[in-house]
């Protein structure tokens with residue numbers, strides 16, 4: 001008979017969000033713990049916005065060894081942190097909380113690192129001085145802008161609420177025509193909006209005609225296989241990067257900080273690809 005599990009010494013980490021049932025992080029991190037034989041478990045905690053600070057402090061009080069944070073809590077959790085990394089200061093949001101061993105917790109943002117690692121893995125490009133079109137100006141777009149500026153890219157930004165663009169780069173009108181024009185001179189076009197989530201159609205608002213050989217299309221929206229926008233860009237000859245790679249690498253960066261162990265990327269990738277069950 002298998003020994004009972006979890007035990008009183010099993011460590012736990014997790015993700016907080018509202019809602020959080022759709023999160024792929026439990027599959028990814030539990031696959032990593034199993035691959036390394038670590039006596040850890042990763043859970044999803046639905047926490048409503050009125051109780052987030054209380055809940056995070058409570059989870060760490062009962063021994064939580066690390067948290068990921070997703071929509072809509074990435075700003076609110078900063079209040080719980082005894083220290084934050086320069087990435088959190090610049091982006092204004094934390095997606096990873098690490099206990100400091102002294103009753104406090106450090107807030108980090110691994111989305112920026114995850115974004116760059118996935119780009120380097122799937123479509124490496126020299127970003128220094130290069131023009132990039134960033135579509136979106138929400139929380140994920142802020143992390144992407146921080147990452148790209150760190151590599152010396154020149155950012156042009158289009159967003160439905162156009163007043164949010166200027167803080168991130170040179171504004172571009174949120175019209176198909178203006179975005180096609182900006183995409184035609186960009187080496188990289190990033191969709192950091194939620195356009196395309198849960199749809200099998202190419203979002204009419206995203207540029208496509210200007211994407212071809214020589215350009216890279218990067219979609220933060222993730223799903224099994226390419227999104228319709230990425231598939232259409234690939235059909236035009238563009239190189240593509242999907243959101244699963246960013247999800248993998250932001251998770252790996254969190255895992256490394258919680259466990260002090262190098263994350264098993266192949267097992268995490270397989271965990272993401274496994275059917276939900």
Ligand code: NAP
Nearest residue numbers: 136137138139140141160161192193194220221243246247
């Ligand atoms: P957010 O802060 O809520 O921002 C949403 C963004 O999408 C804003 O720019 C918003 O524009 C835009 N948007 C929403 N609906 C739109 C519509 N109908 N037409 C045009 N623009 C629209 O969310 P977020 O955290 O930045 O997440 C954005 C996307 O990135 C989501 O799909 C999320 O799943 C994905 N993401 C992926 C990863 C990964 O690891 N792959 C990590 C983080 C996020 P307004 O400003 O005008 O509202």
